[in-house]
Amino acid sequence: MAATFQASLWGSPTISIIPPERRNILSVLPYFHVYGNIVAMNWSFFNCATQILVPRFEIDELLGIIGNFEKIVFFPAVPTLITAVINHPKAADLNLAKRLGLLNSGAAPMASELIEKVQDMGIFFSEGYGLSESTSLGISNPILGMKKVGSIGIPFPDNDVRLVDVEEGREDVKPGEPGEIIMKGPLIMQGYWDNPGETKGQLVDGWLHTGDIAIADEDGYIFIVDRKKDMIIAGGFNIYPREIDEVLYQHPKVAEAVSVGVPDEYRGETVKAFIVLRQGETATEREIIDFCKTRLTGYKIPMLVEFRDSLPKSAVGKILRKILREEEAEKRKKS
DSSP states (O other): OHHHHHHHHHHHHHHTTSOGGGOEEEEOSOTTSHHIIIIIIIHHHHTTOEEEEOSSOOHHHHHHHHHTOSOEEEEEEOHHHHHHHHTSTTHHHHTHHHHEEEEEEOSSOOOHHHHHHHHHTTOOEEEEEEOGGGTTOEEEOOSSSOOOTTOOBEEOTTOEEEEEOTTTSOSBOOTTSOEEEEEESTTSOSOOTTOHHHHHHHEETTEEEEEEEEEEOTTOOEEEEEEGGGOEEETTEEEOHHHHHHHHHHSTTEEEEEEEEEEETTTEEEEEEEEEEOTTOOOOHHHHHHHHHTTSOGGGSOSEEEEOSOOOBOTTOOBOHHHHHHHHHHHHHHO
């Protein structure tokens, strides 16, 4: 209930002026996931909002549902779902800016290229950050206050957030320097069930060490850099794959993209990009690499590119780098 109350306070500047009979939420997120549970299901109960349930994501069906409603007040989603919606040929005909009250992105960082496209379409958009260990909440852009493209926002009330050095996790970093997000507050978990060892590694003096690397600007707005575990070390250089992903999403033929580190005898690791092309498009490995050469420092350029029909995703639609790394490791074992 505490988390639901926090989420409702965050949205109160807009939801409070809408009469209950007109409040609704488009629920595509699974309710067993903490994002769907708190921000969709519990939020709708607390705010007396009608739930528009979509048990299974299918893009044409989803667009049809959106088209059947004059106004959808709240649509919490994830980047892959938003990408599928705004890139669909029918999106322009639906006038999403008119039909969607608030489109919110969470669960994974959203590429700046996609955020700018959403905003260019006139859609009221916000991005936030949370995890299961923080009961889904933690950091978010204000609904009516200042938003910054690519930022996950500022801490929720009563949620203390620090960015600390990646190596030791003790010293606060300066604005503009990358550090690990750690959080402390009433919504932080007490521990992992029957796993004191894992709890000890994540909770230190009440501070949850998230494993997410970010920077904060002078205004206190936080920008995700990457997952600590996803960092690629190639030839002694630390590479954050999200920076590469951002560039890949700028390519006009790319629908989805993700980069991972794969073993390399000379560099230790090298960058490999996995790409899903837009429908009807074709591209070559050389085309993608040459595109990255004009936008990335040399050691960050993908040396390998693999085109796929789809990328592995979690139940909530988050692209799973871990699965791709495991697949690459298995390939090398067989070879």
